[in-house]
Amino acid sequence: MTESVPVPDTLVVAAAIVDDLTRPRRLLAARRSAPPELAGGWELPGGKVDPGEEPVLALHRELREELGVTVELGAEVPGPVHGCWPLTRSLRMRVWWAVVTAGEPAPLEDHDRVSLLDPGRWHDVAWLPADVDVVTALQARARPASDVH
Numbered sequence: 627m628t629e630s631v632p633v634p635d636t637l638v639v640a641a642a643i644v645d646d647l648t649r650p651r652r653l654l655a656a657r658r659s660a661p662p663e664l665a666g667g668w669e670l671p672g673g674k675v676d677p678g679e680e681p682v683l684a685l686h687r688e689l690r691e692e693l694g695v696t697v698e699l700g701a702e703v704p705g706p707v708h709g710c711w712p713l714t715r716s717l718r719m720r721v722w723w724a725v726v727t728a729g730e731p732a733p734l735e736d737h738d739r740v741s742l743l744d745p746g747r748w749h750d751v752a753w754l755p756a757d758v759d760v761v762t763a764l765q766a767r768a769r770p771a772s773d774v775h
């Protein structure tokens with residue numbers, strides 16, 4: 627009989643960087659340049675939390691390393707599985723709204739482009755598959771109640 631082997635669970639943290647936390651209009655997307663199997667896919671900037679690292683501190687570190695920016699984080703955007711967004715069998719992601727407080731976002735590491743997506747065009751890039759639902763949720767939360775018909 628085979629016993630099921632526990633799947634290692636790695637937490638990824640990512641930021642939905644927008645122009646305004648109260649009334650988000652533009653969303654930052656970053657295009658991956660590595661590894662080859664992910665290159666060309668667009669994602670929310672971020673990365674894996676190191677062992678023992680606080681998730682929020684990991685996110686600030688990743689955004690500094692990858693984009694050269696300092697951010698202020700807003701609310702977390704909870705996902706459907708214990709507040710997380712499932713990526714693969716072994717990866718799950720937590721996402722926070724964010725605004726840049728210092729620096730100009732640039733593709734310094736792991737990305738070859740960053741793009742600011744205009745209102746209504748947040749789905750216009752080829753997001754990594756797991757990000758499509760995240761972006762749908764972001765869009766729904768960004769739209770003020772008065773705009774929902």
Ligand SMILES: Nc1nc2c([nH]c(=O)n2[C@H]2C[C@H](O)[C@@H](COP(=O)(O)OP(=O)(O)OP(=O)(O)O)O2)c(=O)[nH]1
Pocket residue numbers: 638639640664668669670671672673674675713717719736754755756757
């Ligand atoms: N940062 C980020 N990663 C995502 C998103 N969607 C998604 O499927 N992923 C996947 C891609 C990667 O397999 C994994 C994140 O790993 P990473 O390569 O960005 O992590 P890292 O910068 O810490 O790099 P490393 O330690 O693996 O070298 O999560 C997303 O929106 N943002």
